[in-house]
Amino acid sequence: MCGIVGLFLKDKSLEPQLGAMLSQMLISLSDRGPDSAGIAIYGAPSKNEAKITIQSAKPDRDFRGLEAELAKAIGTPVTIAVKSTHAVVRTTPAKIDEARETIQALRPDIRIMGAGDVVEIYKEVGLPEAVVDRFDVRKMTGTHGIGHTRMATESAVTTMGAHPFSTGADQCLVHNGSLSNHNNVRRELIREGMSFETENDTEVAAAYLSSQMAHGKNLGEALEGTLSDLDGFFTFVVGTKNGFGVVRDPIACKPAVMAETDQYVAFGSEYRALTKLPGIDNARVWEPEPATVYFWEH
Amino acid sequence: MPATTLSKTAAHDPRVFDLDQLSLRELNQALHNLAPGSNETAWEVLNPKGSHSVAVGVDQPVAIDVRGSVGYYCGGMNSGSTITVHGSAGPGVGENMMSGSITIKGDASQYAGATGKGGLLVIEGNASSRCGISMKGIDIVVHGNIGHMSAFMAQSGNLVVLGDAGDALGDSIYEARLFVRGKVDSLGADCIAKEMRTEHLELLQGLLDRAGVTGVKPSEFKRYGSARTLYNFNIDNADAY
Numbered sequence: 292m293c294g295i296v297g298l299f300l301k302d303k304s305l306e307p308q309l310g311a312m313l314s315q316m317l318i319s320l321s322d323r324g325p326d327s328a329g330i331a332i333y334g335a336p337s338k339n340e341a342k343i344t345i346q347s348a349k350p351d352r353d354f355r356g357l358e359a360e361l362a363k364a365i366g367t368p369v370t371i372a373v374k375s376t377h378a379v380v381r382t383t384p385a386k387i388d389e390a391r392e393t394i395q396a397l398r399p400d401i402r403i404m405g406a407g408d409v410v411e412i413y414k415e416v417g418l419p420e421a422v423v424d425r426f427d428v429r430k431m432t433g434t435h436g437i438g439h440t441r442m443a444t445e446s447a448v449t450t451m452g453a454h455p456f457s458t459g460a461d462q463c464l465v466h467n468g469s470l471s472n473h474n475n476v477r478r479e480l481i482r483e484g485m486s487f488e489t490e491n492d493t494e495v496a497a498a499y500l501s502s503q504m505a506h507g508k509n510l511g512e513a514l515e516g517t518l519s520d521l522d523g524f525f526t527f528v529v530g531t532k533n534g535f536g537v538v539r540d541p542i543a544c545k546p547a548v549m550a551e552t553d554q555y556v557a558f559g560s561e562y563r564a565l566t567k568l569p570g571i572d573n574a575r576v577w578e579p580e581p582a583t584v585y586f587w588e589h
Numbered sequence: 590m591p592a593t594t595l596s597k598t599a600a601h602d603p604r605v606f607d608l609d610q611l612s613l614r615e616l617n618q619a620l621h622n623l624a625p626g627s628n629e630t631a632w633e634v635l636n637p638k639g640s641h642s643v644a645v646g647v648d649q650p651v652a653i654d655v656r657g658s659v660g661y662y663c664g665g666m667n668s669g670s671t672i673t674v675h676g677s678a679g680p681g682v683g684e685n686m687m688s689g690s691i692t693i694k695g696d697a698s699q700y701a702g703a704t705g706k707g708g709l710l711v712i713e714g715n716a717s718s719r720c721g722i723s724m725k726g727i728d729i730v731v732h733g734n735i736g737h738m739s740a741f742m743a744q745s746g747n748l749v750v751l752g753d754a755g756d757a758l759g760d761s762i763y764e765a766r767l768f769v770r771g772k773v774d775s776l777g778a779d780c781i782a783k784e785m786r787t788e789h790l791e792l793l794q795g796l797l798d799r800a801g802v803t804g805v806k807p808s809e810f811k812r813y814g815s816a817r818t819l820y821n822f823n824i825d826n827a828d829a830y
Contacts, residue, residue, distance in 0.1 A: 543718055543736075546680060546698065562658050562679060563639035576658075576677065578698055578717050581737065 292442040293467040294320030294560045295454075297528040298568075299435040299535035299587050302554035305569075306335075310431030314423040316557070316564040317438040321419050323560060324442035327453035328422040329414025331463045331530055332436040336409050341384040343391055344404040344412045346377050346450060353398045354378050364393045375425045376450070377404065377413050384408065402451060402488065407461030409433075409532055414453035434589060437530045439465035445473075446491040456494045458485070459501030461532035466493040467545045467560055468524035476521065496521060500529060514538040514584040528558050529586075536586035543581035550574040556587050603631035603654070613640050620670075623649040639679065644672055650689070664691040667708060683710045686727055699736065702729045705746065711800045718755065721748045724765055730800035740767055741777065749796050751805060759813055763820075767813040768793050770805070778829040779819040783812045 296316040300306055310332060317328065347353035354373050361380070362369040369382045369390065382390050387406060394401055405412040413426040419440045423429060439454035446452045457463040470476075473492035480498050481487070487494055499520065503513035510529065514536050517527065526545040529536040537558055539547055550557045550565050552574045559565045565576070579585055606616045616634060623629060632653040637643050639660040644653050647670040655663070658676035668687040677695030686705040693701075696714035703719070705727025712720075712729070718736035721729050721743055730749040737755035740748050743765035753771035760777020766789070767780075776782075785808070793807040819826055 541737075543699070548698075561639055561660055562677070563660055566638040566658075578696065581718065 292323045294323030294440045294564070295438065295465045295467050295526065295528050295558070296320065296560070296564050297435070297437040297465075297530070297535060297537070297558035299556040300433075300554065301556070305554055306434060307432045309433040309436055311429040312568065313436045313438055314419075314429045315567055316559060317419045317440060318423065319564050319566070320440055320560055324440035325418055326441045326443045326448045327414065327416045327450070328419040328438070328440045329412065329453045329455050329465075330423070330426075330428050330436060330438040331405070331410055331412045331455040331457070332428070332431045332433040333409045333461070333530060333532070334411065334431070334433045336532075339383060340381050341387040341406070341408050342411060343380040343387065343394065343406040344377060344410070345380060345394060346402045346404050346414075347398070347400055348376065348450075349400065350376050350378070353401050357394070357398060360397055361390060361393055364397065365389050374413070374427060376415060377426060379411055405455075405457030405461075405463055407457075407532060410457065410461045410463060410530070412455055412457055412463060414439075414455065415450055416448060416453065434533075435530060435535050437463065437465050437528050437535075444469050445493075446489060449489075451489050452491050454493055455530075456491070456497035458494065458498040459504065462497070462501050462504065462530070464493065464497040464500060464527055464529045466496055467526045468540070470496060470521055470523035470525065472522040492523070496525065496527060504531075510534045510536045510588070511584050511586045514586065518582050526560070531588075534586055534588040536584065537579055538584050539579055539581050541582040547579050548576065549579055549585070550576045603633040604629050605633045605635065607635040608638065608640055608643075609636040613642065617642065617645060620644060620647045620649075620651075620653075623647075623651060625649065627651075637674075637676070641679070644670070647672075647689075658695065667691060677714065678712075682712075683708075683727070686710060696733070697731075701731075702727050705729070707746075709799055715752070721746075721765070724748065728796055728799070730796060730802065732802070734771070737774070738777070740765055740780075743767070747792070747796055749793065749800070749810070751802065759815070761819060762813075762815045764815060766792070768796075768807075768810040769813065770810045773811075773813070776813065779816050780813055781816045783814045785810070785812045 358371040454465040455463040470492040473495040500513045526539045634655040637657045641660040643659045643663045645665040648668040650669045652671045655674045660679040662681045664672045665684040669689040672691045678697045680698040683691045683702045686708045688708045690709040692711040697712045697716040700719040701716045702710045704723045710729045712731045715733035716735045720735040720739040722741045724743045724746045726746045728747045734752035740759045744763040750769045754773045756774045757777035759780030790807040
């Protein structure tokens, strides 16, 4: 099963409520996947700052003193905001890659959830409500976000096996389904120089899209490529720095409903996820067509 | 919630179930508790909000109006009741219906009417993929379009589509009759266009009448059905299976 949600705001006045809206959508689909849950929120951009979301199974040990050690190592001020097992590292955009490598050298057990100018990613084992509460997601503001609640099929129930998967700056993906050619595609992407954290099929889909976009394709073109290059069942919901996309495989077994108003575009695995959105009774509600790419950009 | 919050009024007023106040199980249990000849013949369900399995397994001839959109399997196994969804329906609406009727005022998601044995399913909007998959006697009338792989392995009954049909219509079909007014993206294995004879025009007119369709003539439809070449295994057909 699995449940996925996405919300792309058009109306700026809703931005303070993004975290609350997306949390409610995801919690409504809890019975589609009890194993783990995750959410990616795209916040307001800042010229002087990029972010890395990191995770540790032993946050007390790994996050203590990291701010000062990292700042000293890269020679630039750093702030670290700890939220339970996760922490958001902020520093100047020019230093972000160096910061990422340095974190991994200083604290080998820390895992990188994602990085970019605006995205923050929180995911853990447990039900959506527990995950949302743990990371205080309801209070988060932002322009768009995606979420996932997982019933595991293709890899172990671990934090790293939870969605969203992020394989490029400000890019992330959630998936309902299972891919059958992910080992082949992973080998090809490794040959291109990409690296993988897990054996998970969805991470391959995320990396595939990152690779396509790195080769100059836009989000829509990259999503189009999944239809010929990925084999298996999928409904994907994807976020980029300023975009939001949806695609379903040609068989389209995995459910999907979308709604659009002047204020937002919303995606849910089921209509249940959309029922509390403002103005839903008058929204355009439709089932996305198989093998058809939908995307929006700010 | 205590049962006293049920609104129980005179026999001719509907019995109202607000799913914001009462659980789905209470609704379905109350419907299953109906005895033959019960005076509670009109039911209204408020705030379904995409709930699964609304009014599943009803076996008395009551009328149920659902005010809003439902999730999976609404009206599944229906036997004799008349269900109207004033909204859209999720996957599997009317799955395995035996008799009675279900009307969806909006759209229906995938596998509407799957394996249905009888009764009438009317979808006033569009139905998505696999509409009428493995239908076994149900009649389905869709005012809009249907998605791909509809009527897959359909065994008997009638599927009427006022709009268009997606790819692979009627793949591996047995004896169901398919009537499509618009274009068909492609036919599935062993499904062919067939002559529309007088008896088919009469049958179709009867189906349109039962579904409340007006202003549409049976002569505007094409009939599709089984070429009957895959009934018995023949090595020359191996590629078609």
